[in-house]
Amino acid sequence: MHAIALEATNAVVTLDVALPGIVWGWIITMNMWAKSIGTGVIFILFYLLKKYPNEAAYLRFPLTVVSIVFIHLFLFFTVIDLHQMFRFWHIFFHPHWMSAITVGAWMATIYVGLIFFLAYASFIKKDNALFDKILIWTVVVGIPVTLYTAGLMAESSARELWQMPTESAQMILAALLAGSATTLLIGGKLPYEAKRDLAIILGLSAFGAFILYMSEYIFGAMKAEEVAATLEFIKGNGEYTTMFWIGQIFAFIVPMVLVALSVTNKSTSLLALASVSALAGLWVSKHVWLVIPQLLSMS
């Protein structure tokens, strides 16, 4: 918000109702963060099984379990954020297909079915061919599951900061970043080449996401008054300036540097640190971007 009144008008709000607090807070951040891991590991597993079918074969079941856990965390936080959580079933019986929430809920439901099918194929049936067939469809459905939140943010007409296609790109990059970081932490037995590939995915995802944030940070204010006012919260002495930069440093800058050092020195010892930093920083950067447009008065 502007710190001082415009000299020409000196307009000051002197009586108004109390403004609502943050509507979508840390619960929605948890939702987006957990979803990034839940779909990201499946994207990464697909890549690893194509490129390193023998070396990565042992990851079929562990990464499926990780996906199940984090997608259910995502669903849990989605439901508990509803003010009427026991009416969640209305989405299935009164669906409104123009809403990204509806599309996302249906896609996530199909996705959950598919990952349980993957668990069945890998743990009970022990059928790798079946697993790999289902995995293709899981990846296909995983894409809209990853992107629907971006659609939701784009449909939030009041929040000028959240633009398409930037948010779509951010969601996909977040999934690749979270998926590669999680797989690096779990896939200790992977050969160096596979770890190097994951490190490069991690580093490039961090680089891409950082470029998008910085582009908005620098140029966003030149396009729209509301974006300029929103970005004031992460510039100078803004309420979220420190948190914004903590997010950027841990999610993107530290992983980029550590990945560069690892690849240059052909060492994987720094990758665990890069992964933890990326996952922690991703939560923070997503949270700041979620909250700051809600600090503006809409009326």
Added chain:
Amino acid sequence: MQLGFLVDLHLCMGCKGCEIACKVENEVPLSTWRLRVKYVDVGVFPETKRTFTPLRCNHCANAPCERICPVSALHYIENGIVNIDKERCIGCAGCVMACPYGAIYIDPETQTADKCTYCAHRIASSLMPACVVACPVEANIFGDMDDPASNISRYVMEHQGNVQVRKPEKGTDPHHYYVGGGNVTLNPLASVRPEGHSLFTNITHLPVGGHH
């Protein structure tokens, strides 16, 4: 039929009669509002003036709240009103995030979204909205935009060139108009909102929908 609302800001004197009538008619809980009158003071003493702007749902023809609602709790009715079915609402607050006018809130009693419905229940009984009835200076003008003989249509025609909507750049096509508005009254970014106090209160933020 396309119902619309027009507020003549030249006439509004900030008595808040409309706000109270709305609260009573719709049993709007404390800490929330369907209609409110915002005061903005402009200028430097002694050259100052106070502006009054009634703010309510704009009943947009291209309503972001209707589009984002996953269960069609927010829906159009045949007279153009964007109505809400509180029994169907799941309280996702997507509409709160989507509305560029900040007109939707989470009702702390029902834990569902709520907003101005142009008193749809009164209109169904051929009554005017409560705020229109309460206004002592007839600053609130309500009627059928499709009928060229209606009060609102004639008012719009008489004041051509001085009829505005809030945030036209959002492409929402509001059916709520202002005569005599300006940047200070219609653009929230054109005025400073100091934290901590206003004329009668020192509350600037409230939890959304109470505890849930």
